[in-house]
Amino acid sequence: MKKLSIAAIGFAALSMAAPAMAADMAVKAPPPAPMVAVYNWSGFYIGANGGWGQSHNCVDFVTLAGTVGGGCADRSGGLVGGQIGYRWQTNQFVLGLEAQGDWAEIKNTRVSLIDPLISTTGKTDGIGLFTAQIGWAWNASLLYVKGGAAVTRNRFDVFNNITGVGLASAGHTRWGGALGVGWEYGFAPNWSVGVEYDHLWMGNDNTSFAAVVTPGGRTLLGTGVSQDVDMVTLRVNYRFGGYGAGYGAPARY
Numbered sequence: 001m002k003k004l005s006i007a008a009i010g011f012a013a014l015s016m017a018a019p020a021m022a023a024d025m026a027v028k029a030p031p032p033a034p035m036v037a038v039y040n041w042s043g044f045y046i047g048a049n050g051g052w053g054q055s056h057n058c059v060d061f062v063t064l065a066g067t068v069g070g071g072c073a074d075r076s077g078g079l080v081g082g083q084i085g086y087r088w089q090t091n092q093f094v095l096g097l098e099a100q101g102d103w104a105e106i107k108n109t110r111v112s113l114i115d116p117l118i119s120t121t122g123k124t125d126g127i128g129l130f131t132a133q134i135g136w137a138w139n140a141s142l143l144y145v146k147g148g149a150a151v152t153r154n155r156f157d158v159f160n161n162i163t164g165v166g167l168a169s170a171g172h173t174r175w176g177g178a179l180g181v182g183w184e185y186g187f188a189p190n191w192s193v194g195v196e197y198d199h200l201w202m203g204n205d206n207t208s209f210a211a212v213v214t215p216g217g218r219t220l221l222g223t224g225v226s227q228d229v230d231m232v233t234l235r236v237n238y239r240f241g242g243y244g245a246g247y248g249a250p251a252r253y
Helices: 002-024
Strands: 039-041 043-063 066-090 093-111 118-138 141-160 166-188 191-213 219-239 245-247
Touching: 039 066, 039 118, 043 093, 043 118, 043 191, 066 118, 066 219, 093 141, 093 219, 118 166, 118 191, 118 219, 141 191, 141 219, 166 219
Parallel strands: none
Antiparallel strands: 039 245, 043 066, 043 219, 066 093, 093 118, 118 141, 141 166, 166 191, 191 219
């Protein structure tokens, strides 16, 4: 009987101690929150681009009788070139500076309105852009606008339709302004692809040459040419490694 009483007392003590022991046991930690990589657009980059361009030109001829309108024409052609720049990212804002240069084959030949016996050929064979950018990034996706200075290299020729002989020519470089918009996607830590549209306002440019008498009897002393250019290009960029380039530290959500 004495042994039975001792056993009962020990069982009761063990029953009361069990909840306290369970409370002192460590609680299992919850699983870690998922980690999502955040793309960082900061750093130097260099790339290539190619696409299509269209130039809208209006020509005025300077003659002995005064200025005579020569009409307007559109010409289009291919573009290929490259760009180099630097970007800074702060939170979702991205600022940048970029220089872009393209070889162009934007050319058009048309019969002149002032004398149907002559034709004019206008050609743009080089385009440069020097712009600042401001953009908004969603991880590896970047939407931006850009604006700054533009330069085009042009050539203008007048020739005889009957003989094919050149009557006058002028080559010139002109400066203007540019405004564009683009979208870029980082598909790897150092690589991105994108598409961009730019409009260039090149203003008016006057050229003088020695007096030329056309087959129809007009005496030409020079030209005045206004020019606007539209560009659509596909781009691929390589961003150099180092601090702040590619994918940054993972973020918790």
